[in-house]
Amino acid sequence: MSPRPFTAEDYVVRMGRATEQAAEAGLSGLLITPGPDLTYLCGYQPTAVTERLTMLVLASGRTPAMIVPKLERPEAEAASGTTVELVDWTDGQDPYAVTAPLLAPGGRYGISDGAWAMHLLGLQQTLPQTRYAALTQALPMLRAVKDDDELERLAAAGAAADAAYGDILGVRFAGRRETEVAADLSRLLLGYGHSQVDFTVVGSGPNGANPHHEAGERVIAEGDTVVLDFGGLKDGYGSDTTRTVYVGDTPPDEVRKVHDLVRAAQQAAFEAVRPGVQCQEIDRVARQVITDGGYGDYFIHRVGHGIGLTTHEPPYMVAGETHTIVPGMCFSIEPGIYLPGRFGVRIEDIVTCTADGGKRFNNTPHELKTVH
Numbered sequence: 440m441s442p443r444p445f446t447a448e449d450y451v452v453r454m455g456r457a458t459e460q461a462a463e464a465g466l467s468g469l470l471i472t473p474g475p476d477l478t479y480l481c482g483y484q485p486t487a488v489t490e491r492l493t494m495l496v497l498a499s500g501r502t503p504a505m506i507v508p509k510l511e512r513p514e515a516e517a518a519s520g521t522t523v524e525l526v527d528w529t530d531g532q533d534p535y536a537v538t539a540p541l542l543a544p545g546g547r548y549g550i551s552d553g554a555w556a557m558h559l560l561g562l563q564q565t566l567p568q569t570r571y572a573a574l575t576q577a578l579p580m581l582r583a584v585k586d587d588d589e590l591e592r593l594a595a596a597g598a599a600a601d602a603a604y605g606d607i608l609g610v611r612f613a614g615r616r617e618t619e620v621a622a623d624l625s626r627l628l629l630g631y632g633h634s635q636v637d638f639t640v641v642g643s644g645p646n647g648a649n650p651h652h653e654a655g656e657r658v659i660a661e662g663d664t665v666v667l668d669f670g671g672l673k674d675g676y677g678s679d680t681t682r683t684v685y686v687g688d689t690p691p692d693e694v695r696k697v698h699d700l701v702r703a704a705q706q707a708a709f710e711a712v713r714p715g716v717q718c719q720e721i722d723r724v725a726r727q728v729i730t731d732g733g734y735g736d737y738f739i740h741r742v743g744h745g746i747g748l749t750t751h752e753p754p755y756m757v758a759g760e761t762h763t764i765v766p767g768m769c770f771s772i773e774p775g776i777y778l779p780g781r782f783g784v785r786i787e788d789i790v791t792c793t794a795d796g797g798k799r800f801n802n803t804p805h806e807l808k809t810v811h
Contacts, residue, residue: 442591445588447482450522454480454503458499459499460578461549462499466547466578467546467548468542469495469496469497470494471550472493472495472553473485476551478675481503481505481523491511492534494538498541502523504523504526504541507525507527510530512525526541535561538562538565539566543569547569547571549572549578580753580762582748585791593678593746593800596673596678597680597789597799598800599628600631603631604682604803607624607627607667610623612663613660614658615658617643617657621669622639624639624667628670628678633673633678634673637671637677639668640667642668644663647664647683648778648779648782648783649777650739650783664683664690665683665684665810666784670750676746679746680801682805683698685809686811687809690807690809694784695807697734697784698784700729701775701776702805704724704725704728704774705805707724707728708722708724708756708774710796712792713796714764716764717760718755718757718761718763718764722742723758726774737778739775741757742772742773743756743773744771745770746769746771756771756772764792765792766792766793767791767792768792769791771788771789772790773786773787774786788801
């Protein structure tokens with residue numbers, strides 16, 4: 440069953456909240472260009488993102504307004520015309536001069552990380568006293584806390600990824616290329632309702648020691664440990680899960696030892712999730728388990744990242760991240776150990792924080808599974 444569509448009222452609430460957060464952060468407003476923030480705030484995503492300026496302007500004391508190319512106005516009206524004032528411009532006009540009256544001269548604005556440099560430079564030339572800050576730096580928690588409808592979508596995306604993992608355990612691994620297993624994962628994710636597959640990492644044997652190894656032409660063999668990390672978008676929201684399997688009947692003692700250690704680190708970090716805890720604490724807890732087990736030098740990445748409209752977004756579970764966890768935040772917990780030239784192990788779940796602690800959106804077994 441499809442989730443409830445987001446409504447004009449939902450977008451009005453989101454834009455109002457974003458405007459309040461911007462003011463609290465000392466910003467004059469927000470400048471949002473096409474991408475996940477624009478989709479989140481007003482429901483609009485141009486069919487084709489070109490060099491023509493499209494920009495949502497949010498500021499206290501004024502109606503939300505969006506600069507759009509005139510030829511794209513009908514599309515923008517259909518998506519967001521009930522929630523924002525549309526200000527169009529035509530080819531041959533200076534879009535920055537059209538935008539300038541919506542901004543406060545000398546103001547400081549948060550601007551989308553993905554804004555084109557030509558647009559930022561154009562605004563700076565038109566309004567030289569106006570200052571800008573990258574949105575993720577200025578307002579990192581803009582999309583971090585999910586409402587009930589978003590949580591429902593993330594839970595469904597996680598369940599779909601779990602179903603794909605359950606099925607992949609039944610395919611043949613030995614004698615097949617990593618790319619073939621990756622194609623199976625992609626097919627399964629789409630079959631379970633994903634509209635988009637973002638990644639299918641299949642790291643076999645020594646390739647598993649590279650956390651972001653892309654599936655290649657290596658032929659998987661008996662005795663390989665294989666890291667499976669895959670996800671994408673379902674109903675607009677992300678999935679991302681990792682499990683590690685062993686090809687054969689009896690995993691070697693060291694593979695079991697490393698897998699058990701990663702599993703313990705993942706569980707300890709999950710149990711640390713609760714309101715008021717700093718994001719960096721989740722990383723610290725997992726890292727301490729692996730360090731105490733003697734493999735600290737082989738855990739070479741942060742323990743997690745936020746997820747929502749994109750599969751990687753704030754908050755990040757990493758040393759130095761002092762934002763506190765609140766109910767509705769959703770993020771990965773994915774410790775790993777990577778032994779160069781030999782094998783790697785990673786276990787990842789998407790987790791949300793509730794008033795009582797953590798809740799997993801991935802619920803497939805953490806035990807080391809064997810495949811053939």
